[in-house]
Amino acid sequence: MATADFHLAVALDGTGWHPTSWREPEARPRDLFAAGYWADLVAEAERGLLDLVTIEDTLGLQSDDPRQVGGRLDAVLVAARVAPLTRHVGIVPTQVVTHTEPFHASKAIATLDYVSTGRAGVRVRVSHCPDEAALFGRRTVAAGLLDDTDPAALAELFDEAADYVEVLRRLWDSWEDDAEIRDAATGRFVDREKLHYIDFHGAQFSVRGPSITPRPPQGQPVVAALAHRDVAFRLVGRSADLGFVTPRDAADAADLLGTIRTEQEAAGRGGETVHVFGDVVVFLDASAAAAAERKERLDGLLGHEYRSDAHVFVGTPAELADLALEWRAAGLSGLRLRPGALPHDLEQITRGLVPELQRRGAFRTGYEADTLRGLLGLSRPANRYAVLEHPETPGSAPAARRTASQHTH
Amino acid sequence: MPRKQIHLAAHFPGVNNTTVWSDPAAGSHIEFSSFAHFARTAERAKFDFLFLAEGLRLREQNGLIYDLDVVGRPDTFTILAALAAVTDRLGLTGTINSTFNEPYEVARQFASLDHLSAGRAGWNVVTSWDAFTGENFRRGGFLPQEKRYDRAREFLAATRELFDSWRGDEVVADKEQGTFLADPDAGRFGVHSEQFDIEGRFSVPRSPQGRPVILQAGDSEEGREFAAADADAIFTRHGTLEAGRVFYSDVKGRLARYGRGHGELKIMPATTFVLGDTEADAHEKAHLIRSQQVSGQTAIKFAEQLWNRDLSDRDPDGPLPEEDPVVGENTIAKGRASVRMYRDPVAIANEWRALAEAKKLSLRQVVIETTSRQNFIGTPATVAATMDEFVQTDACDGFVLVPHITPGGLDDFADTVVPLLQERGSFRTEYTGTTLREHLSLRPLRG
Numbered sequence: 020m021a022t023a024d025f026h027l028a029v030a031l032d033g034t035g036w037h038p039t040s041w042r043e044p045e046a047r048p049r050d051l052f053a054a055g056y057w058a059d060l061v062a063e064a065e066r067g068l069l070d071l072v073t074i075e076d077t078l079g080l081q082s083d084d085p086r087q088v089g090g091r092l093d094a095v096l097v098a099a100r101v102a103p104l105t106r107h108v109g110i111v112p113t114q115v116v117t118h119t120e121p122f123h124a125s126k127a128i129a130t131l132d133y134v135s136t137g138r139a140g141v142r143v144r145v146s147h148c149p150d151e152a153a154l155f156g157r158r159t160v161a162a163g164l165l166d167d168t169d170p171a172a173l174a175e176l177f178d179e180a181a182d183y184v185e186v187l188r189r190l191w192d193s194w195e196d197d198a199e200i201r202d203a204a205t206g207r208f209v210d211r212e213k214l215h216y217i218d219f220h221g222a223q224f225s226v227r228g229p230s231i232t233p234r235p236p237q238g239q240p241v242v243a244a245l246a247h248r249d250v251a252f253r254l255v256g257r258s259a260d261l262g263f264v265t266p267r268d269a270a271d272a273a274d275l276l277g278t279i280r281t282e283q284e285a286a287g288r289g290g291e292t293v294h295v296f297g298d299v300v301v302f303l304d305a306s307a308a309a310a311a312e313r314k315e316r317l318d319g320l321l322g323h324e325y326r327s328d329a330h331v332f333v334g335t336p337a338e339l340a341d342l343a344l345e346w347r348a349a350g351l352s353g354l355r356l357r358p359g360a361l362p363h364d365l366e367q368i369t370r371g372l373v374p375e376l377q378r379r380g381a382f383r384t385g386y387e388a389d390t391l392r393g394l395l396g397l398s399r400p401a402n403r404y405a406v407l408e409h410p411e412t413p414g415s416a417p418a419a420r421r422t423a424s425q426h427t428h
Numbered sequence: 429m430p431r432k433q434i435h436l437a438a439h440f441p442g443v444n445n446t447t448v449w450s451d452p453a454a455g456s457h458i459e460f461s462s463f464a465h466f467a468r469t470a471e472r473a474k475f476d477f478l479f480l481a482e483g484l485r486l487r488e489q490n491g492l493i494y495d496l497d498v499v500g501r502p503d504t505f506t507i508l509a510a511l512a513a514v515t516d517r518l519g520l521t522g523t524i525n526s527t528f529n530e531p532y533e534v535a536r537q538f539a540s541l542d543h544l545s546a547g548r549a550g551w552n553v554v555t556s557w558d559a560f561t562g563e564n565f566r567r568g569g570f571l572p573q574e575k576r577y578d579r580a581r582e583f584l585a586a587t588r589e590l591f592d593s594w595r596g597d598e599v600v601a602d603k604e605q606g607t608f609l610a611d612p613d614a615g616r617f618g619v620h621s622e623q624f625d626i627e628g629r630f631s632v633p634r635s636p637q638g639r640p641v642i643l644q645a646g647d648s649e650e651g652r653e654f655a656a657a658d659a660d661a662i663f664t665r666h667g668t669l670e671a672g673r674v675f676y677s678d679v680k681g682r683l684a685r686y687g688r689g690h691g692e693l694k695i696m697p698a699t700t701f702v703l704g705d706t707e708a709d710a711h712e713k714a715h716l717i718r719s720q721q722v723s724g725q726t727a728i729k730f731a732e733q734l735w736n737r738d739l740s741d742r743d744p745d746g747p748l749p750e751e752d753p754v755v756g757e758n759t760i761a762k763g764r765a766s767v768r769m770y771r772d773p774v775a776i777a778n779e780w781r782a783l784a785e786a787k788k789l790s791l792r793q794v795v796i797e798t799t800s801r802q803n804f805i806g807t808p809a810t811v812a813a814t815m816d817e818f819v820q821t822d823a824c825d826g827f828v829l830v831p832h833i834t835p836g837g838l839d840d841f842a843d844t845v846v847p848l849l850q851e852r853g854s855f856r857t858e859y860t861g862t863t864l865r866e867h868l869s870l871r872p873l874r875g
Contacts, residue, residue: 039606041601041603041608042603042606043603044603046603048599048601048603048608049599049601052543052599052632052633052635053543053544053546054512054513054543054544054545054546058513077631078532078533078536078631079628079629079631080615080628080629080630080631081631083612085607085608085609085610085611085612085614086606086607086608087608088608089599089608089609089614089615090594090599090609090614090615090631090632090633091631091632092539092540092543092544092632093505093536093537093540093632095505095506096505096506096509096537096540096541096544097509097540097544099505099506099507099509099510100509100510100512100513100544101513102510102513103460103464103510103513103514104513118530118533119533120528120529120565120566122484122564122565123503123529126502126503126506127503127505127506129502129503130502130503130506130507130510131506133458133459133460133502133507134460134502134506134507134510136460150628151628153626153627153628154532154626154627154628155530155532155533155626156530156624156625156626156627157530157566194500199499199500201449201450203450206450206496206723206725206726207495207496208449208495208496208497208498208499209493209495209499209500210495211492211493211495214486214493214499223566224565224566225563226563226564226565227485227563227564228564229486229493231482231483231484231485231486231500231501232458232500232501232502232503233458233500320606
């Protein structure tokens with residue numbers, strides 16, 4: 020079974036990323052709120068041996084335009100609903116981190132890791148929109164966030180996101196792997212020395228811990244973030260295992276990668292693997308003309324040309340394979356493809372692009388691992404709170420180790 | 429007149445001493461395979477629903493994490509959504525706290541779960557006020573005890589506003605005309621109450637049931653009134669026929685004040701059971717299970733919860749403490765709802781002493797007698813007959829069964845008692861509906 024160092028993700032959102040994709044003959048807009056729709060898409064991604072799917076989410080309604088898709092299901096729950104139906108593909112729902120509780124999110128993603136037996140990740144997303152703040156009614160959003168004139172407020176939101184990820188990670192480690200002992204002799208179910216308070220104190224929240232959910236199968240589920248600007252590149256460098264960027268071309272990809280590596284170094288994570296995938300919106304057909312014609316038809320229904328934060332690719336799977344290899348040469352370790360229309364462009368990826376990359380020796384021909392970390396070449400991390408049984412050098416155990424019993428006395 | 433139908437729910441074994449983790453048959457309490465096994469058994473037996481409890485901080489006693497019971501559980505919403513993938517009809521219900529969540533997010537999650545399970549979601553609304561649990565959340569601990577039902581009521585009203593912000597006919601997805609939503613303002617809501625000030629558009633179109641089924645646990649006056657006003661089913665602790673009938677008529681009697689019919693609130697006591705080939709066999713098993721549930725150490729911990737003081741130097745096989753309980757705020761046990769039941773600890777301690785004196789019981793034996801007696805003990809035939817009598821004579825409408833073994837604790841009941849209930853004509857032989865509301869014989873909600 021050939022493995023390759025290039026990775027593919029697909030970003031699932033509604034009927035596809037083009038706003039009029041729901042009007043395509045193949046589109047299933049009336050099924051968007053039923054489990055079967057999502058199960059079919061994720062099964063197709065798994066048939067194509069993809070590393071992972073991401074599932075988009077926002078707290079509020081996507082659009083005020085009744086001619087576009089309005090309404091969506093909670094992404095973490097969609098992920099949990101499809102997880103038991105698949106075996107290999109990674110499942111990475113979006114979690115909004117601005118108004119929600121890190122304690123709830125941590126146990127939700129840990130549980131997703133259990134129900135998928137080690138295939139969970141989470142893409143963290145900052146909300147800077149006053150409309151979403153009003154849904155929670157707990158705080159107001161600085162006016163300058165909307166027109167981008169308040170860099171301090173923006174930095175605060177991203178600092179909060181970094182705090183949030185820190186809490187997710189500490190809570191995942193708050194149970195050591197062997198905390199459950201079921202010791203009949205002493206009557207103890209757990210060894211409380213192996214459960215840890217996390218005692219996080221941040222500007223927006225403090226969390227005591229431990230989690231109510233034991234350490235998930237992967238130890239640390241994969242944390243991802245989409246980044247377009249400095250504050251977000253910093254978040255990826257500080258906190259993520261996987262960053263999604265939106266390069267215009269290969270040279271831009273190299274630049275963005277350099278920025279993230281710099282942030283990674285600055286955060287003291289230079290030795291860790293942080294994958295960077297390039298986002299591309301794709302319209303794929305057997306001929307470039309057919310793809311262009313389809314894109315034009317969708318644009319016609321929209322009334323103007325579709326634009327995106329990401330590069331919009333219109334062409335054949337083979338041409339997309341060329342782009343993939345160019346971007347790989349520029350240093351990216353994968354692509355996150357945003358299908359213009361579902362299921363058409365997903366099937367073009369799994370049945371066109373994947374075989375093409377396999378022919379070029381650039382993509383796996385079978386799943387080589389059972390966990391998402393495994394597919395991404397990430398080892399299962401040691402627990403930050405665990406003390407090595409046999410430390411290589413005496414006294415190398417973390418000095419600030421806290422255990423449940425020590426802390427409360 | 430058709431025979432009154434029993435409603436049955438299965439409580440996934442929880443993080444308390446009812447659950448016997450030391451039994452050789454006890455499996456994982458966290459792997460998905462255990463949840464899937466339990467849910468499939470309940471569905472095979474045509475149960476109305478599965479139920480999951482929740483606690484948002486690990487329990488502590490004497491300042492230490494409590495380690496004698498099962499510790500650790502999954503996220504309620506996430507595990508229920510995953511269980512929707514391995515079942516088709518079973519209702520999927522869980523506890524979600526109204527203090528440490530926000531209405532918008534909870535409504536979004538329940539509406540999503542209801543869509544993803546095709547109409548099988550249910551919500552046990554609980555409230556808490558303790559700063560201990562609050563230490564895990566943005567808000568911290570903050571709610572005065574007397575405010576908790578106010579918040580719960582406002583919370584529930586807010587989610588109802590959200591669920592009802594879509595009527596159910598808005599998504600037309602007319603490809604020819606290019607109209608996705610028939611109503612450009614679908615989902616618009618605004619809640620401005622003492623606790624909440626929220627507005628905008630709700631992002632989940634109306635779900636198959638419209639709203640999740642609402643469950644409520646609690647026997648207090650406020651709890652009963654809350655259930656009569658808003659709940660579809662109420663969990664109780666009343667284990668005897670007489671106490672059950674009194675509670676039943678009290679709670680059902682409150683429904684009319686809220687314009688609700690007799691059948692619109694189902695009363696379902698939490699119920700433990702032990703099955704044997706003979707009565708003697710069942711009682712012998714029951715005795716063994718009680719001793720597994722209340723080890724010497726567990727007995728000391730229970731006594732500490734009542735006495736509200738450290739009793740770790742006592743002998744569980746010796747007498748009860750001679751000194752009286754420390755009255756006032758319970759400081760010994762944290763994160764445990766049951767300590768709230770000890771409203772008059774001195775009186776209860778005196779009852780325990782009287783029991784010990786009368787029956788010549790040790791501390792541990794008293795704890796077993798007072799906390800762990802199973803509700804139904806017997807052969808499948810006698811258990812089926814007794815349960816049916818409870819329902820037919822209006823002591824309840826059904827039961828929430830609490831097995832003591834994960835994940836197989838429901839298997840024998842499903843295989844032996846359920847067929848007898850079906851033979852009696854008191855329990856469904858096939859699901860007749862697809863939604864939880866239909867299983868519970870509740871009228872559909874209007875959009």
